[in-house]
Amino acid sequence: MHIKRKGWLLWIIAGWTLQAEAQQTASSYIATGTIRDSATARAVAYATISLFDTADNNIASTYSLENGTFKTALPQQGQYRLEISFVGYKTRELEITIGSTLADLGVLLLAPGNDYLQEVRITSRKRLVDQKPGMLVYNAENDISNKGGTAADVLRKAPVLSVDAQGNVSMRGSSNLKILVNGKYSGQMARSAADALNMMPADMIKSVEIITTPSAKYDAEGAAGVINILTKKGTSDVSGTLEASVSNMEQMLNPRLSLSGAKWNINFAGHLHRLRRKSAEITDRNTLSGTTVTNRLQQSIEKDNAAPHGSADLTVEYIINDASELSLGINAWTGKWPDYRHAGTIVSMPDGSITEQYLQDIASAGNYLGADINLAYNRHFKRAGQQVTLQVQNSPSRDLSDYDAVQTSAGKDLLYREINNSKTQNREWTFQADYVHPLNAKGTFHLETGAKLILRNVGNRYAVSASDPSDVHALAPQPDRSDHFRYSQDVMAGYAMLRLNLQRNWFVESGARLEATYIKGNFVYSGNAFDNRFLNVVPTATLSKKLDESSTFTLSYTKRLTRPYIWDLNPNVNASDPKNIQSGNPELQPEIAHQAELAYGLNTGKAFFLNTSVFWKQTNNAIVEFMETNAEGISFTSKQNLAANRQFGLNLSSTAQLSERWTANGNVNINYFDYNSTALSILRSGWGAEINLNSTYKLPRSFSVQAFGEYDTRQVTLLGTLGRRYYYSLAAKKEIKKARLTVTLAAVNLFTKYVSQADEKQRPTFISSVDNRYYNRAVKLTVNWEFGGAQRQRKELKRIDNNDINVQGKG
Known part of the structure; x- marks a missing residue:
């Protein structure tokens, strides 16, 4: 292999891109921060962040992302009241002062509330299908018929996809797919997707991303498109x-x-x-x-x-x-x-x-x-x-x-x-x-x-x-x-x-x-x-x-x-x-x-x-x-x-x-x-x-x-x-x-x-x-x-699409 001789290929695209200049405007002020659990130090995703002016008017609202970070625009400098809330946590309020164009509030901790300690369970209200740029998301955890099934049963109900009686998956008539698990290559899927899907229980699948037009971030492999299977994770002790x-x-x-x-x-x-x-x-x-x-x-x-x-x-x-x-x-x-x-x-x-x-x-x-x-x-x-x-x-x-x-x-x-x-x-x-x-x-x-x-x-x-x-x-x-x-x-x-x-x-x-x-x-x-x-x-x-x-x-x-x-x-x-x-x-x-x-x-x-x-x-x-x-x-x-x-x-x-x-x-x-x-x-x-x-x-x-x-x-x-x-x-x-x-x-x-x-x-x-x-x-x-412990499940919300949104083997 000629890795040393061809190493320049890895960065040829990045070279010309880094020459690009951004035209920035400062029409508003930006407040940023990170929300974390005070007990575990883990990021709190989809917490609600609201800002109020001195007259107690709500002038901005947003949600924290998967990694706990948030960002919101404010109309001017001054004093604001910041309120952070999420199911299973005590609501936190604090006074902040915005004095510069970009204000980083650092790490903000939320303490578990009584509803979490008493194991109050919250039922998700997500739709079965959501849309993001270049993809559709099938929220498999909300479909009751997936109980006791396999990943093949889950994909059978997902939009755009088709699964035959042997478990072979196709997208828009083509089986040349890239199937990822949590965004990562799976050797099991590459060898035989039909067998691998039958070896994955439906209950561990949170959602399925059907990416019909993958961005440059994804491997070029898979002429038909990319399927990304996201699995569930626990959030309690x-x-x-x-x-x-x-x-x-x-x-x-x-x-x-x-x-x-x-x-x-x-x-x-x-x-x-x-x-x-x-x-x-x-x-x-x-x-x-x-x-x-x-x-x-x-x-x-x-x-x-x-x-x-x-x-x-x-x-x-x-x-x-x-x-x-x-x-x-x-x-x-x-x-x-x-x-x-x-x-x-x-x-x-x-x-x-x-x-x-x-x-x-x-x-x-x-x-x-x-x-x-x-x-x-x-x-x-x-x-x-x-x-x-x-x-x-x-x-x-x-x-x-x-x-x-x-x-x-x-x-x-x-x-x-x-x-x-x-x-x-x-x-x-x-x-x-x-x-x-x-x-x-x-x-x-x-x-x-x-x-x-x-x-x-x-x-x-x-x-x-x-x-x-x-x-x-x-x-x-x-x-x-x-x-x-x-x-x-x-x-x-x-x-x-x-x-x-x-x-x-x-x-x-x-x-x-x-x-x-x-x-x-x-x-x-x-x-x-x-x-x-x-x-x-x-x-x-x-x-x-x-x-x-x-x-x-x-x-x-x-x-x-x-x-x-x-x-x-x-x-x-x-x-x-x-x-x-x-x-x-x-x-x-x-x-x-x-x-x-x-x-x-x-x-x-x-x-x-x-x-x-x-x-x-x-x-x-x-x-x-x-x-x-x-x-x-x-x-x-x-x-x-x-x-x-x-x-x-x-x-x-x-x-x-x-x-x-x-x-x-x-x-x-x-x-x-x-x-x-x-x-x-x-x-x-x-x-x-x-x-x-x-x-x-x-x-x-x-x-x-x-x-x-x-x-x-x-x-x-x-x-x-x-x-x-x-x-x-x-x-x-x-x-x-x-x-x-x-x-x-x-x-x-x-x-x-x-x-x-x-x-x-x-x-x-x-x-x-x-x-x-x-x-x-x-x-x-x-x-x-x-x-x-109770699962602090995510609420239904509108998200900012800040992220873009591997080979079908023999079956």
Whole structure:
């Protein structure tokens, strides 16, 4: 890697940005400060700060931010009364004198009040969906149906997103996403987002940020966008939750514990889960020679697997002093995700005569073990809004993916056997620095800049043994299909971004990110090797206009890319099904996407919220899963750079308070896809839509009921179409407040034995139809018990958007 030689790349953007000069005005006076808990010294977020003049007129009000800081403008110098209040604390009043343009009031302490000591619990009144520049926020903790579910269930109800029956997530029709947890890269998500989401309990999720047009601060990875999952944190001395759930499809236990001291905070969350996954595939494929059918493949596959797995998440935060914090985060996971299949295959000629007929049992193991270990340091400077954050993360993991395929005749005679032993080890380091600098005294003009270094080293050993032609019971090594694949991917990045709050409620954010990527791969036994390097400049821009207190227009643009990972590149051939062979592609290149979006947000408070956006996306050199067949009807599938595609779309997300007891929210996504592949001589286009509705009604005596439904229409793909899909659930909840118990009974697809989804493909050499059947009908009972001190939950409030607002793996 050429880090030293290319180090200048990290700061090329910051260099020109730092030459910019801010035009400052001093039309008002600014008061700043930091609110902290007098007992724990922790920042108090969203405290109300009010200022009164000598005539006791309220002349300014604001709220403290996540880090406890606040800033408010005053019309003139003089004496003022400052009042600070927040649920669970005694209201504090003090007299202040403003004598200069910028007055820093320092650290202001709040003492816990009697309502906190007596454990008075406050119920959050947040909407389910909020809007920020470039993103929508789904407040998952306010949705009762998320009790006893997983992160996949949470994302299924979030705006813009779609989750299929296997847990694979897509945004606006694309699964090339970056999924973060608390703003940090997750090796678990990168390896397999579908598996990782099923290993995260819904109860630990506070909210989900759906970032459709990420700023330059975010990695360029993820052509479709970024999902940031934010988890809950305790705020009392000792608190926790114990949740247990049981159903015919899954059983889980989720403990969560939070401890707080004078200068530290510890949060632990565990997850033990056994998930049943049952499905079937019925394939009918005709091989063509011109317009003539040369053979026909009929295949049925049944799967019924149980996947035991678990994860643990530990975070430790330590307040060094009023300006500095240190945090340690450890997330570890382990599990077994088997894929046992029983298949029946028939190959016939056009006249109906059978040329091949056999049964097959495939035992495929997926054993995972991994962790993300993150250490972060954050320092706030005396100047309000100025801060630096340093992070280092290590993400080791191990993956054992073997299969044993046994092929027999209808009479159970052995015809063929093949074993593929595959072991993957990943060692990954990430180093990151971010800096925020206010460029004027009023805090309306900010520079954000930073650098990042990612070092990935992956090794995959695979060895194949197969039946000897002379004796099918004897296994012979297959040296041409065995090797040791070594792969490294190093990414250096630097970014700079300007954020400016203008007069008349205009907001501008503009930046650029520079990423240099170095890739090397070699095959130890065969001696083959490859390397590649590329440089990407990623510009981003956002322009927002607040029309009034309830409505905002936002126009944004971003450029994104998706890099192939080892699972996409590894040529280890999966021939467990000899009629459907899969492998990676070492020659795969990154795809580049450009996206523009115009959004309108209407927020009338608790009663009604609406976000609507129209978007355009152009993807060049798109990574697509491509299938082709040979004359014998055997299909070969791998990812290829074969097409460009354009996409136009409309997104609608709305939340309404229909009555004091009844709330409803829904999302509608309408997309137009236009595929163009010169290499394949393909031009395809068509419309698709996704819609979901969610409604909750509060009954007397602490009962509530909820209904959710989702429907996806047929989607156009490069080679054909993906059929319609639907999902629905019903839930009833009872809160026993004195015992701090919540009991939830939920049903999923109660009146449907299985959900069928057709996958149609057509090329000059074949016509294929696959009927996928997903058996996910379930009835689930969940009991949730909270213990310990009261949670000082945040109030519903309007926030100043002072912050801008990682790869979908195989599923």
